[in-house]
Amino acid sequence: GQNIDQPTEMTATEGAIVQINCTYQTSGFNGLFWYQQHAGEAPTFLSYNVLDGLEEKGRFSSFLSRSKGYSYLLLKELQMKDSASYLCAVRDEASGTYKYIFGTGTRLKVLA
Amino acid sequence: EAQVTQNPRYLITVTGKKLTVTCSQNMNHEYMSWYRQDPGLGLRQIYYSMNVEVTDKGDVPEGYKVSRKEKRNFPLILESPSPNQTSLYFCASSPPRGASSYNEQFFGPGTRLTVL
Numbered sequence: 001g002q003n004i005d006q007p008t009e010m011t012a013t014e015g016a017i018v019q020i021n022c023t024y025q026t027s028g029f030n031g032l033f034w035y036q037q038h039a040g041e042a043p044t045f046l047s048y049n050v051l052d053g054l055e056e057k058g059r060f061s062s063f064l065s066r067s068k069g070y071s072y073l074l075l076k077e078l079q080m081k082d083s084a085s086y087l088c089a090v091r092d093e094a095s096g097t098y099k100y101i102f103g104t105g106t107r108l109k110v111l112a
Numbered sequence: 113e114a115q116v117t118q119n120p121r122y123l124i125t126v127t128g129k130k131l132t133v134t135c136s137q138n139m140n141h142e143y144m145s146w147y148r149q150d151p152g153l154g155l156r157q158i159y160y161s162m163n164v165e166v167t168d169k170g171d172v173p174e175g176y177k178v179s180r181k182e183k184r185n186f187p188l189i190l191e192s193p194s195p196n197q198t199s200l201y202f203c204a205s206s207p208p209r210g211a212s213s214y215n216e217q218f219f220g221p222g223t224r225l226t227v228l
Contacts, residue, residue: 045217099170102156104152
């Protein structure tokens with residue numbers, strides 16, 4: 001079956017580093033995605049990984065291990081505006097489908 | 113401005129009264145999708161479309177219909193809405209394979225639907 005797990009909530013301090021983990025199970029894996037969603041707004045794309053390793057984009061980095069079904073999003077130099085929900089998603093292309101499966105999201109609170 | 117638009121943004125309706133939520137994108141995207149977002153359940157895909165006249169079910173298609181008669185529009189139809197379809201709905205689109213942002217979904221602003 002398909003399943004994505006990520007922590008429900010995390011809290012961190014401004015200026016710190018936080019790592020949000022995501023584990024997944026899917027039969028036709030073809031990419032892992034991270035989205036940011038501020039309260040009351042639409043999700044916005046942060047990162048995409050399809051091969052093992054680390055992708056860095058400014059203060060945000062995303063890591064993937066396909067053999068472990070594991071990813072993390074690393075946020076450095078946290079700012080107050082980083083307070084948001086972070087959604088992990090996978091693209092499943094099993095049996096000719098082209099579906100996206102999202103986790104329930106991790107709500108990050110950044111404290112001053 | 114490149115964007116995905118949804119209408120209406122807010123809707124309160126009653127059980128059984130057919131409704132359509134429109135979604136339009138002006139980026140010539142091929143892939144379009146509808147999601148619902150509920151507390152504790154996250155984003156769940158309802159239907160998606162790979163291109164004109166090509167649609168397929170996501171994980172929660174029951175009670176919904178879609179059509180893709182033209183590339184830019186992907187309406188979501190609730191033939192007989194029920195209270196369990198009260199939710200926040202998002203439309204999203206992605207560029208075709210080979211485009212620089214192919215792996216990015218662009219989301220509309222959302223439609224908050226309440227079915228009484």
